[in-house]
Amino acid sequence: MIEAANLGFEYPDGTSIFQDFNLSVGAGEAWAILGPSGCGKTTLLYLLAGLLHPVSGTITIDSHLLNRPRPKTGMILQDYGLLPWATVYENAALGYRLRNFYGPDGRHAPEDGNIEDIELIIMPWLERLGLSELKEHYPGQISGGQRQRTAIARTLALNPDIVLMDEPFASLDAPTRESLQDLLLELRDEGRLTSIIVTHAIEEAALLGRFILVLSDPPIHSPQIISNPHGASPSFRETEGYMSMCRTLRSLLEPI
Amino acid sequence: MMKRTHVILSALFIIIFWEILARIVALPVLPSPLSVFNALLSDIGGELGEHFLASLWRVLASVTLAILLAVPLGLILGQSERLNKLISPSIYLLYPIPKVVLVPIILLFLGVGNLSKITIIFLILFFQILLLVRDQAAAIRPELIHSVSSLGAGRRALFRFVYLPASLPAILTALRQSIGLAVAVLYITELVATQRGLGYYIYLQGSTLFDYPRMFAGVVAMSLLGLGLYFIVDGLERRLCPWKFVGTS
Numbered sequence: 339m340i341e342a343a344n345l346g347f348e349y350p351d352g353t354s355i356f357q358d359f360n361l362s363v364g365a366g367e368a369w370a371i372l373g374p375s376g377c378g379k380t381t382l383l384y385l386l387a388g389l390l391h392p393v394s395g396t397i398t399i400d401s402h403l404l405n406r407p408r409p410k411t412g413m414i415l416q417d418y419g420l421l422p423w424a425t426v427y428e429n430a431a432l433g434y435r436l437r438n439f440y441g442p443d444g445r446h447a448p449e450d451g452n453i454e455d456i457e458l459i460i461m462p463w464l465e466r467l468g469l470s471e472l473k474e475h476y477p478g479q480i481s482g483g484q485r486q487r488t489a490i491a492r493t494l495a496l497n498p499d500i501v502l503m504d505e506p507f508a509s510l511d512a513p514t515r516e517s518l519q520d521l522l523l524e525l526r527d528e529g530r531l532t533s534i535i536v537t538h539a540i541e542e543a544a545l546l547g548r549f550i551l552v553l554s555d556p557p558i559h560s561p562q563i564i565s566n567p568h569g570a571s572p573s574f575r576e577t578e579g580y581m582s583m584c585r586t587l588r589s590l591l592e593p594i
Numbered sequence: 595m596m597k598r599t600h601v602i603l604s605a606l607f608i609i610i611f612w613e614i615l616a617r618i619v620a621l622p623v624l625p626s627p628l629s630v631f632n633a634l635l636s637d638i639g640g641e642l643g644e645h646f647l648a649s650l651w652r653v654l655a656s657v658t659l660a661i662l663l664a665v666p667l668g669l670i671l672g673q674s675e676r677l678n679k680l681i682s683p684s685i686y687l688l689y690p691i692p693k694v695v696l697v698p699i700i701l702l703f704l705g706v707g708n709l710s711k712i713t714i715i716f717l718i719l720f721f722q723i724l725l726l727v728r729d730q731a732a733a734i735r736p737e738l739i740h741s742v743s744s745l746g747a748g749r750r751a752l753f754r755f756v757y758l759p760a761s762l763p764a765i766l767t768a769l770r771q772s773i774g775l776a777v778a779v780l781y782i783t784e785l786v787a788t789q790r791g792l793g794y795y796i797y798l799q800g801s802t803l804f805d806y807p808r809m810f811a812g813v814v815a816m817s818l819l820g821l822g823l824y825f826i827v828d829g830l831e832r833r834l835c836p837w838k839f840v841g842t843s
Contacts (some may be wrong), residue, residue, distance in 0.1 A: 348811040413744035416735050423759045423837045433745040436755065446746040489741070496745070590808055 339365040346394035354557040368570035369534040370547025377553040413500035416505040420477040427473035433496040463491040484516035503535040520572040544583040615825035625807045634811035636790045661679040672731020708785035723768040730764035777820040792816045
């Protein structure tokens with residue numbers, strides 16, 4: 339589904355991050371990108387989102403060349419993703435408001451036509467994520483977990499086929515993080531989503547990725563992919579396989 | 595947040611203080627609040643009202659002009675680092691100039707009519723709004739832009755859904771900060787070569803006609819003009835930026 343071919347990327351100051359990098363992600367797969375900070379994992383995610391552009395090579399999604407954000411790709415970021423001046427409902431509905439703003443042009447929004455009743459789509463999502471009581475609240479008034487739920491509702495309400503996540507649970511406390519990880523896996527299965535999560539937490543990568551891409555210091559030439567066949571299911575957390583996967587990843591990340 | 599009753603009580607306190615002071619001083623140059631309010635009421639439907647409207651019109655015209663020009667420019671500068679680098683040095687030099695010293699120059703070039711007065715107030719407000727909106731737009735976190743872009747927003751939608759709402763509080767803060775100064779400078783411009791406006795009215799009553807209650811009525815009217823505009827900005831902020839006034843959980 340996602341093909342990165344001979345990808346090259348460097349920062350404006352000339353630091354090379356990726357050189358001749360190839361990656362292939364199949365439809366419905368669960369990926370985790372793990373690595374220390376500054377290794378280029380967020381850069382890779384932004385490249386796959388179409389928010390950054392490679393200096394060489396190509397990214398194609400479903401055989402279409404990616405050169406701008408794609409309406410069917412959803413994104414969930416760690417923080418600050420919500421508009422502080424908009425209520426929970428308005429934030430969750432933002433994707434559809436943007437689509438109606440442009441009209442079905444195929445560039446900013448899919449060509450299926452304007453959505454007449456946004457509320458009809460958004461409210462079930464808010465209920466599902468336990469946010470309907472908070473719909474008139476502003477992001478400043480709700481907890482970090484509730485904010486991240488709002489961001490999830492906003493992204494998934496648009497019915498994406500790919501979800502890209504950049505450390506979405508990093509600023510949450512452990513119980514909230516675990517419950518949102520479980521929720522994410524549940525929603526992933528229901529929507530048959532292709533998911534890619536960027537994380538610096540070994541445990542999170544082991545839990546959420548069926549394939550784990552381990553990045554080291556840039557420039558990165560060839561991907562190091564760890565297969566984690568039992569990952570991306572909530573019960574995996576309880577198993578010995580999970581612990582041993584964490585150990586494997588830890589040994590890979592240890593400074594040489 | 596201030597309570598309405600507190601504001602009213604403070605107003606009463608000031609009036610009582612004024613009354614006591616007037617009785618102690620017992621000179622025609624400090625009339626009692628009652629005689630001033632009588633003068634205000636009797637003249638507001640006539641001459642004073644006309645001067646008040648002339649001043650109000652000048653302020654509103656400048657405010658409108660300043661918003662219309664400064665907001666788009668501020669948004670553009672806040673968004674484009676390159677343009678900002680190019681233009682910032684000029685703003686840096688021009689901003690601290692006390693605009694009131696430009697009054698004689700502007701009067702020379704633009705004449706004694708409304709245009710010169712509107713221009714001078716416009717200049718004060720323009721820089722204030724420009725800087726605050728620019729800084730606000732520049733302070734928007736890239737994460738927010740990325741997340742809204744990932745939902746499909748292009749430049750136009752970013753303006754509409756991110757930059758504009760983000761700069762609203764900055765516009766209102768700029769107005770609140772500079773409305774007092776704008777009215778003060780308006781007073782000064784109206785002292786010079788004009789026969790309309792509250793500044794002229796106050797000067798005429800005080801220095802030519804020696805009608806002190808009326809002079810004070812003019813001062814009160816000018817204060818009410820500033821205060822009224824301040825209240826309007828406050829009310830607008832509450833209405834347009836409700837998210838700023840809600841408590842956190």
